[in-house]
Amino acid sequence: MTDLFPKTNSVLSMLLSETPPIPAGSDVMTATIELPPGDQGTPPHRHSGPVFGYMLEGEMLFELEGEPERLIKAGEAFWEPGGDLIHYRAANNLPDAWSRFVVVMICAPGQDMMTFPDAEELAARAHLRAPRAGAH
Template sequence: MTDEKPRSNAWQSALTMLQEAQPPFIPAGAHVMTVVIEYPPGDPGTPPHRHSGPAFGYVIDGEMLLEVEGEPERVVRAGEAFCEPGKPMLTLVDEEELAQRRDRRAPRPS
């Protein structure tokens, strides 16, 4: 006989839903990654880019400014999750393309 402790009911409330979304179409050959991205305070982060599929993130510490095409910028703080819907390619967007797509960007608050 072992000295196992009885299981508590804590597991029933251990999960906290951070974000829920409808799953997108995922093409054949797609893959999923879980990554950690660390920026020093004040770093401007990644230049405008696209992902081949949706990207989900969670801010562990600090906060970041998130801009998703067609939506207003927003601050995502520690403890908050976010989703980027993804586009059909993964590439950095050059300045010329940014200028061509400026009508798709949400106006920045003054």
């Protein structure tokens, strides 16, 4: 990537670069999310389009279908492709401090930004979930 701010003293630090599928007519939403200490976050869900995020402070335990849980710390960027993929966890990993992150969500035209699979669907897709530490 070349200099995006020529003729200025601005500094650009690239955190994440992806090429997501973005259908024409999509809505784009930007929000901050604040999780209290130890909060488990939103129950398993999916987004109609890609989501990009940046941890402002704290730590988040993050799990997407087919990927192992991972820890995202303040100053790190993350993304998920959306669509059929289930987002299992976005939990505050700290027992004694808040975690905050900003997200940019791209909502597919005519669809809800977030939907929740029922228990039957979660059970049917359990084989797609990566093994987790301490899971039975």
